[in-house]
Amino acid sequence: MNKSILFNKRPVGKPTLDDFMFSSAAIPVPEAGHILLKTLYVSVDPYLRGRMNDTKSYIPPFELGKPIQSGIIAEVTDSKNDLFKKGDFVSGMLEWKEFQLSDGSGLNKVDASVTPLSTYLGLLGMTGLTAYLGLTEIGAPKPGETLVVSGAAGAVGSVVGQIGRIKGCRVVGITGSDEKSAVLKSKFGFDEAINYKTTHDLREAVRMACPDGVDIYFDNVGGEISDAVLANINKHARLPVCGAISLYNDTRIRLAPRIQPILLTKSATMRGFIVNDFSAKFPAAMKQLALWLKEGKLTHAETIVEGFENIPQAFLDLFDGKNSGKMIVKVRED
Amino acid sequence: MNKSILFNKRPVGKPTLDDFMFSSAAIPVPEAGHILLKTLYVSVDPYLRGRMNDTKSYIPPFELGKPIQSGIIAEVTDSKNDLFKKGDFVSGMLEWKEFQLSDGSGLNKVDASVTPLSTYLGLLGMTGLTAYLGLTEIGAPKPGETLVVSGAAGAVGSVVGQIGRIKGCRVVGITGSDEKSAVLKSKFGFDEAINYKTTHDLREAVRMACPDGVDIYFDNVGGEISDAVLANINKHARLPVCGAISLYNDTRIRLAPRIQPILLTKSATMRGFIVNDFSAKFPAAMKQLALWLKEGKLTHAETIVEGFENIPQAFLDLFDGKNSGKMIVKVRED
Numbered sequence: 001m002n003k004s005i006l007f008n009k010r011p012v013g014k015p016t017l018d019d020f021m022f023s024s025a026a027i028p029v030p031e032a033g034h035i036l037l038k039t040l041y042v043s044v045d046p047y048l049r050g051r052m053n054d055t056k057s058y059i060p061p062f063e064l065g066k067p068i069q070s071g072i073i074a075e076v077t078d079s080k081n082d083l084f085k086k087g088d089f090v091s092g093m094l095e096w097k098e099f100q101l102s103d104g105s106g107l108n109k110v111d112a113s114v115t116p117l118s119t120y121l122g123l124l125g126m127t128g129l130t131a132y133l134g135l136t137e138i139g140a141p142k143p144g145e146t147l148v149v150s151g152a153a154g155a156v157g158s159v160v161g162q163i164g165r166i167k168g169c170r171v172v173g174i175t176g177s178d179e180k181s182a183v184l185k186s187k188f189g190f191d192e193a194i195n196y197k198t199t200h201d202l203r204e205a206v207r208m209a210c211p212d213g214v215d216i217y218f219d220n221v222g223g224e225i226s227d228a229v230l231a232n233i234n235k236h237a238r239l240p241v242c243g244a245i246s247l248y249n250d251t252r253i254r255l256a257p258r259i260q261p262i263l264l265t266k267s268a269t270m271r272g273f274i275v276n277d278f279s280a281k282f283p284a285a286m287k288q289l290a291l292w293l294k295e296g297k298l299t300h301a302e303t304i305v306e307g308f309e310n311i312p313q314a315f316l317d318l319f320d321g322k323n324s325g326k327m328i329v330k331v332r333e334d
Numbered sequence: 335m336n337k338s339i340l341f342n343k344r345p346v347g348k349p350t351l352d353d354f355m356f357s358s359a360a361i362p363v364p365e366a367g368h369i370l371l372k373t374l375y376v377s378v379d380p381y382l383r384g385r386m387n388d389t390k391s392y393i394p395p396f397e398l399g400k401p402i403q404s405g406i407i408a409e410v411t412d413s414k415n416d417l418f419k420k421g422d423f424v425s426g427m428l429e430w431k432e433f434q435l436s437d438g439s440g441l442n443k444v445d446a447s448v449t450p451l452s453t454y455l456g457l458l459g460m461t462g463l464t465a466y467l468g469l470t471e472i473g474a475p476k477p478g479e480t481l482v483v484s485g486a487a488g489a490v491g492s493v494v495g496q497i498g499r500i501k502g503c504r505v506v507g508i509t510g511s512d513e514k515s516a517v518l519k520s521k522f523g524f525d526e527a528i529n530y531k532t533t534h535d536l537r538e539a540v541r542m543a544c545p546d547g548v549d550i551y552f553d554n555v556g557g558e559i560s561d562a563v564l565a566n567i568n569k570h571a572r573l574p575v576c577g578a579i580s581l582y583n584d585t586r587i588r589l590a591p592r593i594q595p596i597l598l599t600k601s602a603t604m605r606g607f608i609v610n611d612f613s614a615k616f617p618a619a620m621k622q623l624a625l626w627l628k629e630g631k632l633t634h635a636e637t638i639v640e641g642f643e644n645i646p647q648a649f650l651d652l653f654d655g656k657n658s659g660k661m662i663v664k665v666r667e668d
């Protein structure tokens with residue numbers, strides 16, 4: 001049988017397991033031009049929360065009763081399409097199903113001999129591209145500058161910090177546990193790490209960790225953490241806004257000190273983005289990331305959960321910060 | 335005698351006449367290398383309010399007991415400096431004095447035969463440069479896009495709107511009276527004008543005035559007016575923050591809906607600036623502005639107040655929106 005995970009109801013506030021529903025059907029058979037895909041790895045990402053709201057955003061909302069979609073690595077198990085053969089591995093935005101048909105559009109072949117397949121959801125996938133392009137295109141890091149990253153132990157944050165180091169920045173990460181703080185420094189080479197949950201005065205902690213001020217703030221979280229960093233920015237600071245995980249589950253509009261006077265007195269730039277804003281630069285970025293990975297300059301970090309039925313819980317765990325690096329559900333061995 | 339206006343006390347909230355103090359001294363005599371300047375026109379600008387606070391900003395605060403400074407057009411009445419001769423007109427950041435000495439540093443000669451001298455404080459001065467460079471460098475207007483300008487009848491706003499029209503944008507101005515609204519359309523060529531003081535639902539008014547959404551928001555005011563525009567921005571909107579006149583007199587930190595989710599869902603860029611951020615582009619910008627002025631594509635707008643003793647009141651009047659276009663105090667005939 002072929003299990004699917006459907007969108008059952010729109011969450012108000014924090015999502016729960018009830019928002020998802022399992023269903024079962026026969027494994028389909030491809031017609032001419034189509035391929036059958038077997039799901040191997042599923043990416044769960046904070047931005048999916050946005051698609052669960054019935055509001056216009058950068059991508060359309062999920063439809064009730066239809067399968068959830070996310071980045072997936074799959075194996076071609078049957079092909080009636082000349083561009084794909086049985087045994088090929090592909091990555092793409094696919095549905096949360098064990099097996100599914102595709103006409104091949106939007107799929108990229110990936111090479112299991114170069115790196116573990118899950119890497120194509122992380123460092124060599126949207127995660128790596130988001131980190132690299134957000135940091136380089138908006139952050140524009142220069143040697144000797146100070147880069148602060150929030151959500152630093154997350155999928156994107158842990159890559160941003162490493163690239164910041166490669167670019168010659170002093171890198172300070174903000175995260176939610178002492179364990180993650182230690183990992184940021186020992187595994188990812190961050191210069192300093194701050195555990196916001198045990199820090200009494202975060203604004204002061206950022207000031208202490210950044211004696212020369214903050215030139216770049218790569219924001220994954222929004223919220224009060226970002227206010228504390230904003231209080232420490234330098235003139236001409238660049239502030240890529242990649243995510244706002246601390247706000248995604250809000251049921252009311254949250255207030256903050258007005259941003260205009262801060263940006264004005266510092267001649268600072270704050271820019272929201274999604275990775276597709278930079279799609280023209282994907283090939284060059286991918287090449288650079290692959291090279292750094294090969295050279296050992298980038299370390300890959302994953303939290304792997306096993307089993308198709310655990311996809312919803314893995315997604316929910318993101319909002320409790322249970323992942324370190326990229327959260328991936330392994331559905332089957334490749 | 336030679337009158338000066340000194341900074342008497344730091345205002346808390348809205349400035350008053352008591353914050354200024356007049357003093358008198360003999361007219362000084364230049365030594366070798368120096369010139370004597372007679373003040374003709376004085377620019378009063380909202381940003382001066384920031385220098386009255388004892389806080390680090392993009393320019394140092396005014397010192398108590400010392401003269402206030404702003405953009406001034408002066409005539410050289412005595413010269414012991416080979417670079418200047420008696421009768422030359424200059425513009426520069428000078429002190430609020432009827433007469434003052436200078437070694438010539440930071441002064442630009444201006445030509446009274448090309449345009450009235452006061453133009454060098456407005457369209458061909460910092461005002462014009464701020465409007466042109468903020469709009470083109472950050473706003474990056476494209477034909478057919480929609481540009482919204484707040485503080486639209488002010489010195490910078492009225493120029494921004496006109497340049498937006500030259501660049502082929504639909505231009506909507508937000509201002510504080512029906513009279514100013516009418517002027518925006520009849521004199522400066524704005525497509526639409528909104529009087530925020532008589533508009534019940536500003537967010538809806540902006541939506542109606544911008545049926546295709548807002549691509550560029552040139553923000554001179556900060557505050558709730560900006561919130562209403564932000565609710566209507568398009569994907570990839572650009573938001574130059576030029577001023578925040580509605581917040582300058584605040585005595586407490588003002589709250590607003592968090593900006594990060596707005597910028598994120600729209601892939602929008604908000605950037606604070608001062609004109610000096612673009613100083614490398616001043617010569618080219620000045621050339622363009624002078625050409626448009628000559629071609630009659632830009633209309634100059636000034637509110638002229640007469641008399642040295644009226645400088646402080648003219649400054650205070652800015653915060654009540656009593657000016658239309660550039661507020662200038664004429665101290666003496668040129």
